[in-house]
Amino acid sequence: MPDDIPSNSDVVAGITKGLLEHAEEKALAWVERFRNHEIVFVEDPETIDRVKKQRKGPEWKMLSEIIKDKKLRLLAQMGLTLRELENDQEKTQSLRNMIHHKYGRDGLHIAEAVQNNIISNFIGLESPNVGEPIDLTKKVETLLNNIEKYIVFIGPDDKEDALTRRVAIRLDADVPDTLILFGAYKAKRVAIAVRGKIEKTCPLYTTSSVETKIKIIIFINKLN
Amino acid sequence: MEMLSLKKEPTALKIAILRKMGYSSDGTFIFNSDGKMVIDPYIDEAVRIDNMVILHGSEIILDSNPLSLAGYFEDHGEVF
Numbered sequence: 001m002p003d004d005i006p007s008n009s010d011v012v013a014g015i016t017k018g019l020l021e022h023a024e025e026k027a028l029a030w031v032e033r034f035r036n037h038e039i040v041f042v043e044d045p046e047t048i049d050r051v052k053k054q055r056k057g058p059e060w061k062m063l064s065e066i067i068k069d070k071k072l073r074l075l076a077q078m079g080l081t082l083r084e085l086e087n088d089q090e091k092t093q094s095l096r097n098m099i100h101h102k103y104g105r106d107g108l109h110i111a112e113a114v115q116n117n118i119i120s121n122f123i124g125l126e127s128p129n130v131g132e133p134i135d136l137t138k139k140v141e142t143l144l145n146n147i148e149k150y151i152v153f154i155g156p157d158d159k160e161d162a163l164t165r166r167v168a169i170r171l172d173a174d175v176p177d178t179l180i181l182f183g184a185y186k187a188k189r190v191a192i193a194v195r196g197k198i199e200k201t202c203p204l205y206t207t208s209s210v211e212t213k214i215k216i217i218i219f220i221n222k223l224n
Numbered sequence: 225m226e227m228l229s230l231k232k233e234p235t236a237l238k239i240a241i242l243r244k245m246g247y248s249s250d251g252t253f254i255f256n257s258d259g260k261m262v263i264d265p266y267i268d269e270a271v272r273i274d275n276m277v278i279l280h281g282s283e284i285i286l287d288s289n290p291l292s293l294a295g296y297f298e299d300h301g302e303v304f
Contacts, residue, residue: 020236027240030228034245034278039228040304041241041278043288048227048277051293052302074266074295081290098267098291 054080059120066123066137072144075099075107079114086115109147118151118182118217119144121210125219126178143178150176154183154191163190164197171202171220179205181218188216195220225304230276238273245283249273254285266295280304 006014033039042048054060054077063076078099085092100108113119123140130136143150152167171179183191188211195207195218202220209218230238239249246257253270254262262271264287277288281300286292 023234023237023240027237027244031241031244033228034280037225037280039226040280041230041276042227043229043231043275043277045227045229047288047290048293051290051297055294055297055302070298074291074298077294077298078291081294095290098269098289101269102267102291 050081050084051077054084062123063114063119066133066140067144068137069141069145071103071107072110072141075103075110075144076114076119079111079116079119082111082115106147109151109153110144112153113144113147113151113182116182116184116215116217117210118180121217122178122180122219125208125221149174150178151180151182154181154187154194156186158187158190160190160193160197164194164201167194167198167220168201171198171205175222177222179220181220182215183218184215188214191216191218194218227304235273238276241278242273245278247285264292266292 030039030041034041055064057080060077060080063080064073067073067076078095082092082095085095096108099111103110119140122143123136126136126139130139149170152163152170154163167179167181170176181191181194183189195209198205198220199207204223205220206223207218207220209216211217230241235251239251242249242254247262248255248259252272252274254273254276256262262285263269264271264285267287267289269287271285271287275288277286277293278284279286279296279300280303281296284296286296
């Protein structure tokens with residue numbers, strides 16, 4: 001091969017060097033813009049847009065005025081995100097895993113309580129009965145911080161009789177102002193059956209509910 | 225403030241950006257100037273170069289997911 005014709009390896013090395021130099025120049029210019037606060041680097045703008053849009057929505061506005069605790073606010077917002085992602089199983093599962101990893105089972109239940117409108121409905125029911133906004137904050141944050149105590153998430157395998165006993169024992173032992181049952185799909189039928197039995201056996205409590213075709217939220221409230 | 229997406233950019237460019245900011249990368253994870261792996265505090269997991277966001281507030285590198293981004297906005301306000 002004559003000396004003035006470059007070999008294939010020289011050509012590849014030249015292209016690689018050129019690409020790296022181009023990357024360096026581009027990186028330098030972008031970092032400069034970043035430092036001037038002109039840009040931020042993102043992977044997927046859609047994820048950021050979704051979060052920003054949600055924070056402007058009416059439900060978040062309402063929740064954010066009531067919920068002050070930082071962790072609870074974040075979990076509440078994740079509940080709204082889970083609701084929005086309900087039709088995307090992969091993204092939903094990924095987010096559920098992250099919430100569980102960071103905040104455990106209780107954290108995931110807090111997000112699920114918001115996702116399933118339990119908290120917004122609770123606020124709707126409690127708002128007329130509280131005097132000061134701070135009292136509503138206390139009520140909602142107490143509910144969220146004791147989620148396993150005040151909300152019963154009924155699973156598809158829960159048995160009606162055993163669950164009724166569990167709920168009745170809790171009402172007798174803790175005498176809460178409110179106990180909430182939540183059931184979806186197959187568990188909705190179980191929730192309705194448990195409600196019927198509790199109404200018959202716990203005269204100190206009254207029930208009300210909010211339901212859709214697939215979900216039901218049952219509020220068991222202590223009679224004043 | 226403009227959001228500049230790195231989604232379609234080559235890893236070499238992402239590494240070059242990180243280097244100019246005082247970080248490094250093995251092509252998967254990111255390391256700070258002390259050589260410690262960058263952990264996203266909102267999810268307690270290592271940030272991967274193929275799903276990172278770099279935001280203001282002492283150059284915060286996070287994983288691109290709703291939990292981390294909502295956490296960032298809670299802490300810093302909607303600065304962009």
